[in-house]
Amino acid sequence: MNIYLTALSAIVKREALRFVHQRERFIAAMVRPLMWLLVFAAGFRAALGLSIIPPYQTYITYETYIVPGLCGMILLFNGMQSSLSLVYDREMGSMRLLLTAPLPRWWLLFSKLCGSTAISILQVYTFLAVAALFDITVEPWGYVAALPALLIAGLMLGALGLALSSFIKQLENFAGVMNFVIFPMFFLSSALYPLWKMAESSPLLRDICAMNPFTHAVELIRFALYLRLEPMALLWTVLALVAFMLLAIWGYDPERGMTRRKG
Amino acid sequence: MTVGLQVDNLRYRYGAKEALKGVSFTLEAGAFGALLGPNGAGKSTLYGLLTRLFTTSEGRIEIAGHDLKAQPRAALARMGVVFQNQTLDLDLSVRQNLSYFASLHGLSGRDAATRIDAALDRLNMRERAGEKARALNGGHRRRTEIARALIHKPDVLLLDEPTVGLDAAARRSITDHVHQLCAEDGLTVLWATHLTDEVHDPDRLIVIHQGEKLADGHAGDLRGGADLSDYFLSLTGAQA
Numbered sequence: 001m002n003i004y005l006t007a008l009s010a011i012v013k014r015e016a017l018r019f020v021h022q023r024e025r026f027i028a029a030m031v032r033p034l035m036w037l038l039v040f041a042a043g044f045r046a047a048l049g050l051s052i053i054p055p056y057q058t059y060i061t062y063e064t065y066i067v068p069g070l071c072g073m074i075l076l077f078n079g080m081q082s083s084l085s086l087v088y089d090r091e092m093g094s095m096r097l098l099l100t101a102p103l104p105r106w107w108l109l110f111s112k113l114c115g116s117t118a119i120s121i122l123q124v125y126t127f128l129a130v131a132a133l134f135d136i137t138v139e140p141w142g143y144v145a146a147l148p149a150l151l152i153a154g155l156m157l158g159a160l161g162l163a164l165s166s167f168i169k170q171l172e173n174f175a176g177v178m179n180f181v182i183f184p185m186f187f188l189s190s191a192l193y194p195l196w197k198m199a200e201s202s203p204l205l206r207d208i209c210a211m212n213p214f215t216h217a218v219e220l221i222r223f224a225l226y227l228r229l230e231p232m233a234l235l236w237t238v239l240a241l242v243a244f245m246l247l248a249i250w251g252y253d254p255e256r257g258m259t260r261r262k263g
Numbered sequence: 264m265t266v267g268l269q270v271d272n273l274r275y276r277y278g279a280k281e282a283l284k285g286v287s288f289t290l291e292a293g294a295f296g297a298l299l300g301p302n303g304a305g306k307s308t309l310y311g312l313l314t315r316l317f318t319t320s321e322g323r324i325e326i327a328g329h330d331l332k333a334q335p336r337a338a339l340a341r342m343g344v345v346f347q348n349q350t351l352d353l354d355l356s357v358r359q360n361l362s363y364f365a366s367l368h369g370l371s372g373r374d375a376a377t378r379i380d381a382a383l384d385r386l387n388m389r390e391r392a393g394e395k396a397r398a399l400n401g402g403h404r405r406r407t408e409i410a411r412a413l414i415h416k417p418d419v420l421l422l423d424e425p426t427v428g429l430d431a432a433a434r435r436s437i438t439d440h441v442h443q444l445c446a447e448d449g450l451t452v453l454w455a456t457h458l459t460d461e462v463h464d465p466d467r468l469i470v471i472h473q474g475e476k477l478a479d480g481h482a483g484d485l486r487g488g489a490d491l492s493d494y495f496l497s498l499t500g501a502q503a
Contacts (some may be wrong), residue, residue: 003369010366014352021354093348100314101367102340254318 007103008111009061015115018163019122026123033070033127038134041066053194055226063136068222069191071124071146072214078123080182081117083161087168099252113162113245117154124150127209130148144223149224153217156237159244166251189215190222213240265292266325267451268419275308280480282308284474285322290467292418293449295442297462297482300471301499307347309471310423310450312455315343315363327418327451340368347423349404353397357388360396361411368415382410386440402433409441419451420444426461429495434461442466459475461493472499 019026046063089095098108128143138146142150164177188191188205189212199206209215216236223230250256268290275283283305290296300306312316313324315335324331331340333355343350351360358379365375383389386406403424410419422441426434438461447451452459462468464483477498478485486494 006369006371007368010363010371014355014363017355017359018352027446082267093346093350094352096314096346097344097350097364098367099316100339100342100344101370102336104336116433254315 003087004103004107005109006116008095011098011111012115012118013110015112015119017208019119026126029074029081029123030127030130032077034130036070036073037063037066037131037136046250053196054232055223055228063134063138064138065134065194066192067128067131067136067138068225069189069218070127071150071154072157072189072191072218073186074127075117075120075123075150075157075217076182076185076214078116078120079154079157079159079161080164080178081157081161082112082119082163083168086112105252105254109162109248109252110245113155113158116161117151117158120154120158120159121147121150124154135228138225139227142227145227146221149220152234152237152241153221156213156217156241156244159241159248161249162248163244166248185212185214188212189218191215191218213237217242266290267292267294267327268453269323269325271312271323271325273309273319273324275305275312275319282474283319283322286471286474286476287322288469288476288479290441290453292451292468293445293453295445295463295465296451296453296467296469298453298455298469298471299457299459299495300455300461301457303473304457304471305474306457309346309473310421310455310503311345312332313421314342315339322459324332332359336357336486340415341383341418343403343415343420345408345412345416345422345425348424349408351396351404351407354395357383357399357407358392359416360407367412370415372389378414378416379410382413385413385444386410393432394403397443400433401429402437405429405437406440407434409437413444417450419453422452424455424457426456426458434458450479470495470498489500 017108041063047130086095098112101106125143131137164181168177190209191214192255195209195215198209213236216233219230220233220237223233266289270289271287273283273286274281274356286309286382288296298306298309302456312319313331318332322336326338327341329341330416331338352363355363361379361382362375365371365379370378373375378391380480384393386409388403388406388410390405391399396407399407409422420441425441426437429437441452441454444450456462464481466482468478468482468485470478483493
C-alpha cells in the first residue's frame with residue numbers, strides 16, 4: 001500500500017482506538033445534545049411558534065426543528081475538542097511524533113482531520129438513533145443522504161479547530177476559544193431558531209447568522225435529512241472548509257514556527 | 264569519513280532572544296555524540312530544528328547525506344527520534360503504539376510486524392508487547408520509545424534528554440543500551456543531556472551553553488585528568 005494511504009489509515013485507526021478507550025468522553029458528548037433535545041426543546045417549544053418553512057412540508061415540533069442543529073453541535077464540539085487534544089498532544093509530544101513522519105505536513109493534518117471527523121459522524125448517528133427512540137425522526141432515506149453533508153460539515157468544523165489549535169500556544173488559552181468561538185458560532189446560527197425568527201428581533205443579528213459558516217453547515221444537514229440539497233449551504237460550507245484548511249496548513253508551516261517551543 | 268549528522272552555523276532566535284548563535288558540528292556515521300549543556304543552553308531549540316518542528320533560514324542541517332531543507336522527507340525518513348516528553352498513547356498496547364509509528368513510515372503488514380519484533384527484541388521488550396503502555400514503568404516506556412524510533416532502521420537516532428524522570432538503575436540501563444546500539448549497529452546517535460555521568464570517555468562530546476558551542480572533542484581528551492562534571496562546571500561556570 002502506498003505510504004500516504006498507510007499513514008492515513010493508521011491515523012484514523014489510532015483515533016478510533018483512542019475513542020474506544022474513552023467511553024466516558026463518548027457518553028459525555030452524547031449527554032449534551034440529548035439534554036438540549038429532551039429538556040431544553042421540551043420547555044422551549046411552547047415559547048416558539050414555528051411556521052412551515054423549507055425543507056419541512058408540514059408543521060413540525062420544536063424538537064424536530066433542532067435535530068440538525070444538534071447534529072451540527074456534536075460536530076462543532078468534537079471539532080473543537082479534537083483541536084484541544086492537538087494542543088495537548090503538542091504539549092505532550094505525540095503531535096511532534098506525527099509531524100516527524102516523512103510525509104508532507106498537509107497530508108498529516110488532513111489525515112488527522114479525517115480521523116476526528118469519522119469519530120464525530122459516529123457520534124451523530126448514535127445521537128440520531130437515540131432521538132429516534134423518542135420518536136423524533138426524519139425521512140428514512142434522510143439518514144443516508146445526511147452522510148455526505150455530515151462529512152463536509154464535520155471536516156469544515158474540524159479544520160477550524162485545527163487552524164485554531166495552531167494559534168493556541170497553551171492549553172489554558174483554550175477556555176477562551178470555547179467562549180469566543182463555540183458559543184457565538186452556535187447561538188448565532190440557525191441551529192436553535194430559524195433565521196426569519198431572528199430577523200423579527202434584529203435584522204443585524206440575522207445578517208450575522210447568515211454569514212456564519214455554522215449556519216450553512218446546519219442547513220446543509222437539515223436539507224439532506226429531508227432528501228434535499230441546498231446549493232448555497234453546500235457552497236458556503238465547502239468554501240469555509242477550504243479556507244480553514246489553508247489556514248491550518250499555514251498555521252502548522254514549520255517556517256512560520258508556530259509549533260516551536262522555547263528551549 | 265561518512266557523515267552521519269552535520270550541523271552548520273545554525274542560528275535561531277525567539278524574538279530578540281538568540282537561542283542558537285551559530286552552532287556547528289559534524290558527527291561521523293556510527294559516532295555517539297553527547298550534547299551536553301545546562302538547562303536553557305539551546306538543546307531543545309536544536310532538537311526542534313533537527314526534527315523540523317520549525318525551521319530557520321540561517322544555517323544548514325544534513326541527516327545521513329540529506330539536506331533537511333532541500334529534502335525534508337528523505338532526511339526525516341533516515342531519522343529516529345526520542346522526544347523529551349513521553350509520546351506513547353497510554354491506552355494502547357506497546358505493539359499498537361509501534362505499529363502506528365511504523366505506518367507513519369509507510370510500513371505495514373508482515374514487514375512491519377517483523378521489524379517491530381526485531382526492535383522490541385533489541386530493547387528486551389518483546390514479552391511486554393501486548394501490555395498497555397500505561398502499565399509500564401518509566402524506564403520501560405522509554406525503552407518502548409527507543410524501540411519505536413528504530414523500527415524504520417534509521418541512520419541517525421536523536422534523543423532529547425531521554426533519561427529525565429528515570430531512577431538511577433533505569434537511567435544507567437538506557438544509557439548503556441543506546442551506547443551499545445551505536446557500537447553494534449553503526450547508528451549515529453545524538454544524545455542531549457545535562458548529566459555528565461551519561462557521557463562515556465570514548466564519546467564525542469559537544470558542550471553548548473547560552474546558544475554557543477564551548478567545546479567539541481572526545482570526552483576523555485577534553486576532561487584530561489579531571490572529573491567530567493568538574494570540567495563541565497568550570498567550562499560553563501566561566502562563561503556564565
